[in-house]
Amino acid sequence: MGYNRLKVIKLIGVLALSLSMMTGCMVKKDDSSVNQSYEFQPTAVKTQEVVSDEVYDAIFTIGEIKSKQQYQANAMTSGDVLEVFFNTGEYVEKGQVLFTIETTDFEVDKSTKVTQASNALTQARLSFDTASENFVKYKSLFESGAASKTELDNVKSQMDNAKLSYNSAYQSYESVSHNYDSLSDNYTVTAPVSGVITDKNVAQGMFATTQNGFTIDVTEDYEVKTQVASKYINQVHVGQSVEVYVSTLDELIKGQVSSVSLSASNGTYPVEITLDNTSKLIKPGMFADIWIIKSSEPQGIWIPSQALLQANGESFVYVLKDDFAKKVLVEVVSLRGDDMAVRGELDTNDRLITFGKEFVMDGAPVIVND
DSSP: OOOHHHHHHHHHHHHHHHHHHHHHHHOOOGGGGGGOOOOOOEEEEEEEEEEEEEEEEEEEEEEEEEESSSSEOOOOSOOEEEOOOOOOOOEEEETOOEEEEOOOOHHHHHHHHHHHHHHHHHHHHHHHHHHHHHHHHHHHHHHSSSHHHHHHHHHHHHHHHHHHHHHHHHHHHHHHHHHHHHHHHEEEESSSSEEEEEEOOOOOOSSEEOOOOEEEEOOTTTEEEEETTTTGGGOOTTEEEEEEEEEEEEEEEEEEEEEESSSSTTTTEEEEEEEEEOOOOOOOOOOOEEEEEEEEEEEEEEEEEOEEETTEEEEEEEEEEEEEEEEEEEEEEEEEETTEEEEEEEOOTTTTEEEEGOOOOOBBBEEEEO
């Protein structure tokens, strides 16, 4: 038992010595990595110039583009649709053929009625010619004493009646011919104005009635219908300048307030805005962002919205200074599509960091990759 105890003591001693040697080695080891200095690696970024433009204080709302003038081009008669030449959304010129209707039955009816009227006219002409010749004959007989005055008067009356019948037949023929010529136009439907087709309920092969056809909006005279909250309505008046941004086309359009309703609905007032449309790409039904301008400044700083960062209650951007990012605090003044007007220590010579801005900090090195 004493031997075993001694053996355990020796083993503990060996372990203690080994641990002491290992500790000594670790303390003496020179870890030079602790003294190495850390350096920032430049971040790849893209930049964009600051833009100077008019800045305004405005009431923002949204609305839908409408045409102030809308026309229907429906069938004027019923029948099977032969051809349709346009679709919804397409632009048409005044007078262009929109669709045609089968005319076979019409042509048969026209031929029958015109032929009947023509035959009646021919018969009336023959009767009048016969009566005229008979009158000439009896007049000669009367002058030679071979016919009485009564006989001559009867023959003249027959001639006069035949002339009336001829005139009536002639007028009937002219009326039938003219009416059918006019009715033939009903089988070809044309655009009454130039504009954009906004609705269509006619198709080739269908049986069309006067309820079928096209709706055409005049594109030279657009307006935007919108709603303005009651707390702003007293700041809106007819003739007020407006800027309208159509995101579908990425286009900014000028306009002005043309109508302000005095009747509210659910706390908002209907407002109509006339647009100075210069593009046929604009279509009724498109939605738009609207700024009803209350006041404006001739020049201001505009930046792309994607350049803005917000953190800890601050709004800021990074600008390029030499090869480093510089943080600049800004205040957003106005919005316009994908751009915003801001106040801050920026000028038109600055270049904003737009791509990679999330990975830089104030004073960090950057590499521009525009």
